[in-house]
Amino acid sequence: MYLLAPSILSADFSDLKKQIRSVEMGKADWIHCDVMDGHFVPNITFGPIVVEAVNRITDLPLDVHLMIVSPDQYIEKFAEAGADYLTVHQEVCIHINSTLKKIKELNVKAGVTINPATPVDTVEHVLSEIDLLLLMSVNPGFGGQKFIEHVLNKIERVRELKEKNNYKFLIEVDGGIGIENVEKCLRAGAEVIVAGASIFKSENPTARTLELKNALSDFKIRKNIKK
Numbered sequence: 001m002y003l004l005a006p007s008i009l010s011a012d013f014s015d016l017k018k019q020i021r022s023v024e025m026g027k028a029d030w031i032h033c034d035v036m037d038g039h040f041v042p043n044i045t046f047g048p049i050v051v052e053a054v055n056r057i058t059d060l061p062l063d064v065h066l067m068i069v070s071p072d073q074y075i076e077k078f079a080e081a082g083a084d085y086l087t088v089h090q091e092v093c094i095h096i097n098s099t100l101k102k103i104k105e106l107n108v109k110a111g112v113t114i115n116p117a118t119p120v121d122t123v124e125h126v127l128s129e130i131d132l133l134l135l136m137s138v139n140p141g142f143g144g145q146k147f148i149e150h151v152l153n154k155i156e157r158v159r160e161l162k163e164k165n166n167y168k169f170l171i172e173v174d175g176g177i178g179i180e181n182v183e184k185c186l187r188a189g190a191e192v193i194v195a196g197a198s199i200f201k202s203e204n205p206t207a208r209t210l211e212l213k214n215a216l217s218d219f220k221i222r223k224n225i226k227k
């Protein structure tokens with residue numbers, strides 16, 4: 001399964017409904033919502049109120065990426081707002097198992113994410129209990145940054161661990177992905193692709209979404225032929 005999750009971080013917030021419709025028309029699979037608190041990352045975006053509004057705009061699953069220092073405090077609010085996936089940063093979770101448990105108890109899928117500089121080993125102990133592992137391929141905080149190449153090795157390592165242990169989580173990659181490098185992420189093992197600027201800063205977000213979706217389905221077809 002390969003999925004595309006457009007990140008609304010680079011969308012025009014004065015017309016969010018239209019922006020979301022544009023990626024729905026391009027057959028987006030999820031909507032990625034980047035929550036930033038100005039502490040964990042040097043930027044502030046939005047909180048549960050906007051996630052709740054996005055949930056009323058679309059029926060697509062909401063993939064909520066929490067770039068905040070105290071996720072435990074807000075998990076319930078984001079669950080109520082309609083998050084389908086809630087992803088927390090390993091770097092700020094002192095008791096990550098209890099944070100993940102809390103998310104799952106609210107019937108929300110639980111994800112963990114690591115920054116480009118954080119080793120995969122730091123999350124190995126939770127791989128059996130998560131629904132999503134998000135590998136950041138830029139330092140979080142802003143859309144439109146350059147993809148960090150060494151993350152490809154981390155994607156491969158995670159894929160190996162997943163295959164070896166038959167884990168169920170999805171491998172998601174976030175940051176600096178566009179039509180020019182999506183395939184190398186898929187080849188390394190990515191299953192969910194987040195794309196912000198490459199979609200919403202393009203002239204035609206629907207066409208760009210379709211183009212990325214085609215790249216995902218072409219990859220799937222080629223992979224199946226090889227088998």
Ligand code: DX5
Nearest residue numbers: 140141143144175176196197
């Ligand atoms: C970065 C965010 C990303 C970002 C991706 O902090 O987590 O989701 O929106 O945007 P692009 O695709 O523009 O790098």
Ligand code: ZN
Nearest residue numbers: 007034065174
């Ligand atoms: Zn994100």
